[in-house]
Amino acid sequence: MTGEWRKITAPLGDGDVEAIRSGDLFLLSGTLYTARDKAHERISGIVRSGGEMPFDARGQIIYYTGPSPAPPGRPIGSAGPTTSYRMDPFTGVMLGLGVKGMIGKGGRDEKTRRLLAEFRAVYFSTFAGAGAYLGKRIREASVVAFEDLGPEAVYRLAVEDFPLIAINDIYGGDLYESALRKRG
Amino acid sequence: MDPRKISTGDIAKTVVELIGRASFTLPAAVNESLIRLEENEEDGIGRDTLRVLLENAEIARAERLPLCQDCGSVIVFLSVGQDVKLDGALLEDAVNGAVADAYGMFNLRKSMVGDPLRRKNTGTNAPAFIHTEIVGGDRVAVTVYLKGGGSENMSSLRMFRPTDSAEDIIDYVVGAVEAAGPNPCPPVFLGIGIGGTADAAVINSKKAVIRGGRHHDPFYADLEERIGERLARTNIGPLGYGGRSTAAGVYIMEAPCHIATLPVAVNINCHSLRYMSAVI
Ligand code: SF4
Numbered sequence: 429m430t431g432e433w434r435k436i437t438a439p440l441g442d443g444d445v446e447a448i449r450s451g452d453l454f455l456l457s458g459t460l461y462t463a464r465d466k467a468h469e470r471i472s473g474i475v476r477s478g479g480e481m482p483f484d485a486r487g488q489i490i491y492y493t494g495p496s497p498a499p500p501g502r503p504i505g506s507a508g509p510t511t512s513y514r515m516d517p518f519t520g521v522m523l524g525l526g527v528k529g530m531i532g533k534g535g536r537d538e539k540t541r542r543l544l545a546e547f548r549a550v551y552f553s554t555f556a557g558a559g560a561y562l563g564k565r566i567r568e569a570s571v572v573a574f575e576d577l578g579p580e581a582v583y584r585l586a587v588e589d590f591p592l593i594a595i596n597d598i599y600g601g602d603l604y605e606s607a608l609r610k611r612g
Numbered sequence: 613m614d615p616r617k618i619s620t621g622d623i624a625k626t627v628v629e630l631i632g633r634a635s636f637t638l639p640a641a642v643n644e645s646l647i648r649l650e651e652n653e654e655d656g657i658g659r660d661t662l663r664v665l666l667e668n669a670e671i672a673r674a675e676r677l678p679l680c681q682d683c684g685s686v687i688v689f690l691s692v693g694q695d696v697k698l699d700g701a702l703l704e705d706a707v708n709g710a711v712a713d714a715y716g717m718f719n720l721r722k723s724m725v726g727d728p729l730r731r732k733n734t735g736t737n738a739p740a741f742i743h744t745e746i747v748g749g750d751r752v753a754v755t756v757y758l759k760g761g762g763s764e765n766m767s768s769l770r771m772f773r774p775t776d777s778a779e780d781i782i783d784y785v786v787g788a789v790e791a792a793g794p795n796p797c798p799p800v801f802l803g804i805g806i807g808g809t810a811d812a813a814v815i816n817s818k819k820a821v822i823r824g825g826r827h828h829d830p831f832y833a834d835l836e837e838r839i840g841e842r843l844a845r846t847n848i849g850p851l852g853y854g855g856r857s858t859a860a861g862v863y864i865m866e867a868p869c870h871i872a873t874l875p876v877a878v879n880i881n882c883h884s885l886r887y888m889s890a891v892i
Contacts, residue, residue, distance in 0.1 A: 431660055453657070496681045496721040505719055506672075506681040511762045511795050533762070533851070534795035555661060556851050557797040557884045558668035560677035578733065579681075579721055591664075593657070593853065604794055607854030611847040 433591070439487030440528040440550075448550050448594050450601025455589040460491045460531070462583040464510055467574055468518040475521050482573035482582065486526030489552075493531075494579035495563065504569040504585070506559025509533045512551070516540050523547035535604050536596060544596050551596040553603075565590045615697035616750040618892055620706035623698075623752060627688065627710035630756040630888040632718050635678050638669045641824045642801070642860075642885045649799055649850075649857040658855025662799075665850070665883055676718075680884045683720035684758030686711050686740040687818060693749035704742060712736035723761065743815065751891050757822055758886040763796035769814055772874040778835060781806065781876055786842045788878045789859070794852025797882035799860040802839070805877040808867035817879035820865035822887045827864055836862040850883075860885075 431453045436444065438458035461483060463471065474481060492512055496505030512532030519540040522530070528549045533556035536544075544551060554562060568586040575581050595603045638646075643666070650662035672679040688707055692698070700706065715722055715737040722737040747753075768788045772780065785804060792800075803821030805813035827833040839862045849855025860883060869875065 431656055451657075494681060494721065496678045496683055497719040499677070499719045505721070506678040508681050510682070511765070513795070533797065535793055535852075553794070553851065555664045555668070556794075557680050557882055558664050559681040560672040560675065560679060561664055561668035563677060563681070564671060564675075603854075604852045607847055607849060607852060608793075610854060611845055 436592070438489045438529070440489065441487060442548055445528055445548050445550055445598060448597050449599070450594050450597045450603045451606065452594040454592040454594070456489075456592050457588050457590070458586070460489050460585040460587055460590070461485070461572070462491045462493050462495070462585060464492050464494050464580050465514055466577050466580045467582050468515055468522070470574055472518055472521045475525070481525065483584070485522070487528050488526070489529035489531060490522060490527055491531045491585065495569070495583070496559065496579070498569070504563050504566050507563040507566055508559035509554055509556050512536060519543050523549050531592065541596055541600070541602070545598045545600065548598050550594055550598065552592040553595050554591050554593065562590065613695065615695050617697050617699050618752055620698055620700040620703050622892055623690075623703065623754060624706040624710035626754050626890050626892060627707055627756060628714045628717070630754060630890060631686065631711065631714035631758070634756055634758050634886040634888040635683055635718060635720055636676050637673045638679065639885070639887060643669060645860040646799070646883065649860055653850070653855050653857050655849055655855030657853045658849040658857055661850035661853060662857060678720055679886060680760060681721055682723060682760035682762065683715065683737070684760050684886065685724060685764070686737065687757040687759055688740045688742045689755040689757070689819065690742065690744045691747045691753040692744060693751045694746050695750035696752060703744070707740055707742055708738040711738040711740045753889065753891045755822065755887060755889040757818065760882060760884065763800070763880050763882040766792035766796040766880040767814075767878065769810060769875065769877045771810065772876055774872060774874045776874060782835070782839055782842060784876060785839050785878055786846070789843055789880065790846055790848070792880055793848060796880045797851060797884065798848055799850055799857045799883050801861045801881040801885045802859055802863065803879035803881065804862070804864045805875070805879070806864060806866045807869040808875060809869070809873075810875050812867055813875040813877035814879075816865040816867055817877040820863040821879050821881050821885065823863045823865070832864045832866060836864055
């Protein structure tokens with residue numbers, strides 16, 4: 429690839445987040461937690477009822493994905509991002525739990541972008557639709573919560589050189605919007 | 613003449629095989645469209661993205677991993693020759709059984725819920741959306757088209773006034789792609805149904821996107837080209853990161869319509885355009 433890809437590790441600290449600018453390219457190694465629509469709904473329910481979270485979200489990056497089943501001998505199948513706007517209503521809850529990054533595809537609403545600045549967290553995307561390519565950068569996968577949800581369960585993933593593109597930083601930068609400003 | 617007997621079991625076998633091929637292999641024409649875009653893309657991250665998409669297709673094919681984790685709803689187009697006599701299980705049951713078999717056997721993600729509001733996963737990815745037409749001859753043509761939810765959510769239909777111009781239609785189509793932005797995983801393949809009834813326009817927008825090539829009628833070929841050119845200028849680019857490669861293909865299917873109507877349906881398909889066909 430031609431761009432400048434910087435190595436980064438998860439979980440993220442405030443220092444990492446402050447150094448990230450919209451448009452930056454990263455290769456991430458470390459841990460990710462998956463969650464999509466149903467898992468977000470359940471986590472919200474836990475928070476509302478004062479229950480115990482199934483994992484410690486502080487500093488973690490949440491990956492919006494519902495992977496395909498693992499073929500024999502592999503940790504996971506294909507695993508690209510799903511569309512993020514569906515998770516917008518839950519951003520406040522997740523960031524409140526200490527989440528520092530989210531990975532999905534597509535734009536976020538006004539409120540989510542404001543919350544990113546307030547809670548100091550970053551919204552990333554990756555190569556959406558390149559599920560096979562991304563699945564191969566996931567070394568381990570284990571279910572940590574809501575197993576009954578199948579592909580929508582929360583998985584802990586160990587990733588290596590997982591490509592991330594920073595979309596929204598804490599300074600109001602938005603890669604999708606800057607692309608549109610360059611229209612011909 | 614005696615009708616030719618074809619068993620619905622053979623149709624089911626074909627459906628299983630086509631789902632396997634479509635899930636792991638991009639059609640040659642789709643791959644070529646992406647290569648052409650990559651060669652002409654000047655935006656750095658845009659070009660990187662197209663390269664990754666091509667590499668993804670290579671990995672999927674070689675290692676039999678699904679091209680995308682959203683393995684889609686299954687849309688099946690069946691053209692049944694009227695000189696065919698179908699034997700065996702009910703056609704619909706045979707096709708749905710094939711979908712369940714394929715999604716289990718090939719480790720594909722099951723993304724269908726049985727009821728739109730109560731939303732319980734059927735666990736098999738069945739049922740399929742089956743469109744059957746009767747044609748001449750003694751063959752059965754089967755096309756399997758896998759459509760992900762992210763791009764399907766960006767579909768749109770508008771009923772134009774019959775006096776509206778081609779320019780108005782171009783504005784609407786470009787507007788639909790702009791509104792969708794990065795959500796449907798651009799570069800997109802656009803199917804556009806113009807004319808017919810509201811429902812016919814939507815189905816034609818599905819059929820159009822898997823047509824390939826340029827429209828045979830120069831009038832519509834020109835319209836397709838103008839839409840593609842307008843989309844390149846939006847600078848949405850691959851996955852919305854910027855660049856000219858916003859659309860990988862624009863395909864119109866027109867149909868006769870009522871003097872008072874002009875429906876236009878837009879089917880936005882992601883870069884992962886997955887379909888395969890066979891004739892029995
Ligand atoms: S829009 Fe297409 S490529 Fe993108 S996640 Fe959905 S099915 Fe996959």
